[in-house]
Amino acid sequence: xxxxxxxxxxxxxxxxxxxxxxxxxxxxxxxxxxxxxxxxxxxxxxxxxxxxxxxxxxxxxxxxxxxxxxxxxxxxxxxxxxxxxxxxxxxxxxxxxxxxxxxxxxxxxxxxxxxxxxxxxxxxxxxxxxxxxxxxxxxxxxxxxxxxxxxxxxxxxxxxxxxxxxxxxxxxxxxxxxxxxxxxxxxxxxxxxxxxxxxxxxxxxxxxxxxxxxxxxxxxxxxxxxxxxxxxxxxxxxxxxxxxxxxxxxxxxxxxxxxxxxxxxxxxxxxxxxxxxxxxxxxxxxxxxxxxxxxxxxxxxxxxxxxxxxxxxxxxxxxxxxxxxxxxxxxxxxxxxxxxxxxxxxxxxxxxxxxxxxxxxxxxxxxxxxxxxxxxxxxxxxxxxxxxxxxxxxxxxxxxxxxxxxxxxxxxxxxxxxxxxxxxxxxxxxxxxxxxxxxxxxxxxxxxxxxxxxxxxxxxxxxxxxxxxxxxxxxxxxxxxxxxxx
Numbered sequence: 001x002x003x004x005x006x007x008x009x010x011x012x013x014x015x016x017x018x019x020x021x022x023x024x025x026x027x028x029x030x031x032x033x034x035x036x037x038x039x040x041x042x043x044x045x046x047x048x049x050x051x052x053x054x055x056x057x058x059x060x061x062x063x064x065x066x067x068x069x070x071x072x073x074x075x076x077x078x079x080x081x082x083x084x085x086x087x088x089x090x091x092x093x094x095x096x097x098x099x100x101x102x103x104x105x106x107x108x109x110x111x112x113x114x115x116x117x118x119x120x121x122x123x124x125x126x127x128x129x130x131x132x133x134x135x136x137x138x139x140x141x142x143x144x145x146x147x148x149x150x151x152x153x154x155x156x157x158x159x160x161x162x163x164x165x166x167x168x169x170x171x172x173x174x175x176x177x178x179x180x181x182x183x184x185x186x187x188x189x190x191x192x193x194x195x196x197x198x199x200x201x202x203x204x205x206x207x208x209x210x211x212x213x214x215x216x217x218x219x220x221x222x223x224x225x226x227x228x229x230x231x232x233x234x235x236x237x238x239x240x241x242x243x244x245x246x247x248x249x250x251x252x253x254x255x256x257x258x259x260x261x262x263x264x265x266x267x268x269x270x271x272x273x274x275x276x277x278x279x280x281x282x283x284x285x286x287x288x289x290x291x292x293x294x295x296x297x298x299x300x301x302x303x304x305x306x307x308x309x310x311x312x313x314x315x316x317x318x319x320x321x322x323x324x325x326x327x328x329x330x331x332x333x334x335x336x337x338x339x340x341x342x343x344x345x346x347x348x349x350x351x352x353x354x355x356x357x358x359x360x361x362x363x364x365x366x367x368x369x370x371x372x373x374x375x376x377x378x379x380x381x382x383x384x385x386x387x388x389x390x391x392x393x394x395x396x397x398x399x400x401x402x403x404x405x406x407x408x409x410x411x412x413x414x415x416x417x418x419x420x421x422x423x424x425x426x427x428x429x430x431x432x433x434x435x436x437x438x439x440x441x442x443x444x445x446x447x448x449x450x451x452x453x454x455x456x457x458x459x460x461x462x463x464x465x466x467x468x469x470x471x472x473x474x475x476x477x478x479x480x481x482x483x484x485x486x
Contacts, residue, residue, distance in 0.1 A: 053435020
């Protein structure tokens with residue numbers, strides 16, 4: 001490759017990394033905003049945590065299977081169009097979320113809070129399932145794009161940088177939605193009917209500060225959908241303008257030493273053989289998938305329930321809870337970068353070895369966080385939870401990198417789709433499991449209801465570390481075996 005071609009390739013490589021980072025961060029704007037709407041919906045319509053848990057479980061399962069299905073197609077279709085259209089559809093679904101009450105009234109014709117609440121549960125379930133199906137078109141195109149533009153020996157470092165898009169998106173939307181819930185909405189704190197309704201829904205006295213706060217920002221949750229949706233819609237246009245599919249689409253050669261030997265097979269036969277050998281018949285991909293389940297239980301338990309937990313168990317305002325979750329994500333960014341660097345520099349590209357140490361660190365700091373007394377200073381709460389984020393986001397990023405390297409660039413999206421199924425099966429635990437657990441123990445022992453959640457997450461982190469140990473001696477990538485065959 002000439003010097004001019006190298007410079008052109010570097011330009012397109014950096015452009016692809018930055019564009020997909022911005023695009024994928026915006027996918028989080030229209031996915032993780034829902035958790036900040038939960039306290040408002042609970043206060044205004046009395047929707048239980050078990051109901052929210054059921055919704056989270058259903059949508060998580062849909063997203064997991066959607067990532068797998070979209071991964072299969074993303075390996076064979078134009079990633080530029082795939083990602084841009086998917087983000088636009090997510091934006092449309094979120095606009096519909098914000099009009100949920102109006103749609104519920106249109107369906108029922110009755111302006112009764114109980115009837116609206118029941119209709120909202122059904123409506124949100126349908127919309128969230130649709131939204132999360134469209135969300136599956138986010139990561140698979142990125143996996144395809146990045147493995148076409150980044151050499152395998154650089155993938156851990158550069159894709160760890162790319163993976164900060166998860167935390168950038170989640171932290172920014174946490175700050176945004178925390179601000180929205182604390183500053184927008186109608187002030188109905190002088191309306192006795194609204195105050196009584198909120199107090200009943202929350203099971204608290206009408207003079208409780210939480211009741212007054214919810215009434216002071218009545219309907220703010222709608223803006224948690226509308227504002228992120230507008231940003232996502234603009235982002236879909238940006239992706240369409242900025243992205244290109246592969247090096248050959250801009251007149252550049254493919255990466256050297258990343259082509260598999262086809263032995264005269266047709267493209268269809270070669271692809272089927274590749275999927276069988278590199279994905280479905282690859283035990284390392286299955287181990288990574290199982291490990292991904294345990295990583296995501298911890299991660300989603302904090303992301304989905306963090307604002308509610310920090311408000312109920314630690315007494316933080318939703319604004320402070322938003323900043324706490326944001327700091328968790330910011331430390332996650334640092335953790336991903338350190339984990340990527342350590343993988344390439346200390347473990348010769350073997351991401352699974354880095355993951356062992358990350359899961360041990362996660363278990364340690366989750367234990368410390370659980371043992372903190374209720375009177376612990378706010379800064380200690382933030383820093384301890386942030387260190388758990390530092391460690392859990394290493395495996396979250398590295399599993400995708402390891403799967404992409406093991407499956408090679410031709411099956412990277414499918415492999416990540418398969419591991420993604422396991423990751424999003426975790427919502428049965430982090431969604432429904434946590435919701436039912438907290439509802440159950442809140443009736444008998446409200447003070448310690450959230451303790452059971454943290455004990456469970458600590459155990460999950462330890463199991464995850466043990467699973468990563470099973471592939472300690474595995475090689476760095478699947479290209480090595482292709483070279484040996486050639």
